[in-house]
Amino acid sequence: MREKFPGWYPKKPEQVAKLWETAIFVPDANVLLHCLRHTTVVRDELLRLFEALGDALWIPYQVGLEFQRNRLDVEFGALDAYDALIRDQEANIDKARDRLRQLRAHPTIDVQKELAALDMFLSDFKGRMGAARRAHPSAEIDGVLEKLAALLENRIGDKWPADKLTTLKKEGEDRYSKKIPPGYKDQKKDAGEYDKFGDLIIWKDMIAKAKAGKRAVIFISDDAKEDWWWIHRGRKMGPRPELIEEFRAEAGQDFHIYEFSQFLRFAADRFPDIRSNVAKVEESLLADEEARRRQDDAAAALERGLKQRALEDERDQIVTALAGTPGGLAAVPGDRAALRARLEELNKQIKSISEEAGQSSQHSDSAPDPDGRSS
Known part of the structure; x- marks a missing residue:
């Protein structure tokens, strides 16, 4: 065999x-x-x-x-x-500042103190990124x-x-x-x-x-x-x-x-020459792989979202046409059977995309099984 x-x-x-x-x-x-x-x-x-x-x-x-x-x-x-990380943090801090400033009287939160803490965090972060850039x-x-x-x-x-x-x-x-x-x-x-x-x-x-x-x-x-x-x-x-x-x-x-x-x-x-640092190398590689997987998942999620919204828009138009809602698409009697068939197909596609998104989320939350890899 x-x-x-x-x-x-x-x-x-x-x-x-x-x-x-x-x-x-x-x-x-x-x-x-x-x-x-x-x-x-x-x-x-x-x-x-x-x-x-x-x-x-x-x-x-x-x-x-x-x-x-x-x-x-x-x-x-x-x-x-x-620079990208600094921009991201500035955007996050701006949102946090706005939320704090919108907060009405609160029994325990000192708004000014928290605003100062956010400013300090952002200043420290920019300093670290600047030092990292200079050491590139x-x-x-x-x-x-x-x-x-x-x-x-x-x-x-x-x-x-x-x-x-x-x-x-x-x-x-x-x-x-x-x-x-x-x-x-x-x-x-x-x-x-x-x-x-x-x-x-x-x-x-x-x-x-x-x-x-x-x-x-x-x-x-x-x-x-x-x-x-x-x-x-x-x-x-x-x-x-x-x-x-x-x-x-x-x-x-x-x-x-x-x-x-x-x-x-x-x-x-x-090769004994690389044995002493192999764990550090593998740790860095695995971290990079995890980051790449998250990027791929985010890109796939965005693509699924755009596709689902387009399908939902088409579905809404068909539903409006079949219902005869004023201002909606006009549907002549001969088209109604085709519209219903298309509506059924759209619902299946939307359901499939939703299930795929759920499976992707479960996969992202589950850790890989290192014993599952072949030698």
Whole structure:
């Protein structure tokens, strides 16, 4: 059974350990960007880890492209954070001030004292942000970029020619329509082929590299989408079985995938140089992942809210038309059946969005199960 269905059996520790001896390690762009996001200790440890991988480190051209396209957003986003946080706090303090000033006589709250406390808090906060801005490690980050560039010298795949990319786009459209991993979760992206088909390009390059070098590939990624991971009852069991089977069929080699924080724990056992600070690195990475998840949840909630309001507006118009309310939409008799059908469909869509919002809220409140991740 294991030989016929290799992707459906999570790898045993000894199998993974054997892979580490000869595999090519491929970090994705987000993993490389971690070298710019975090504190000095974290940045140094990540670079030390990439150095320890030595000649086994390699990235497809697409990974390098995504890194270059996003690194300035990471760098300037960190610089912009100081002023953005000050603006946010000023807005919050202004609301608190207004609320206090609207408060009528109160038996215990001293309005003037609380107003002074708010002013002091804001002044202290601005002072801390100013000090943090002055200490921003721009020169160190430039140094990290230079080290990263040196580490990846001669370890980057080639750019795809236009004709090969055209062929891939046709194949990608067919794969995505059939939900063949990876990449189909990006099929709604409106940007160019390097966005919509980026994961598929990376996948094809990893297969080609494994076939040419006759070596397995270990992919290190922060991408948690289902088109990479075999997820069973909320637990990540490993790569999608289809990926392992396609990799073996095309390259004759094995394929494995790690979340970066998980990869760090295993790397610490093999590279003692990073062991002392791995807990600090993982803590920083997990905090960053939690922040990213909250951003994604907020963006998804906003999108759901806009969609729900549009559906509700359409529903209200139909209800008005069916009721014959003066000033509402006119509905001729022949249209009434179609309007009722549309109303039923709208109610189902609105209910589905509300249920999705509830499920998202429950997911946000639940902590991840670290034991649920595969080795």
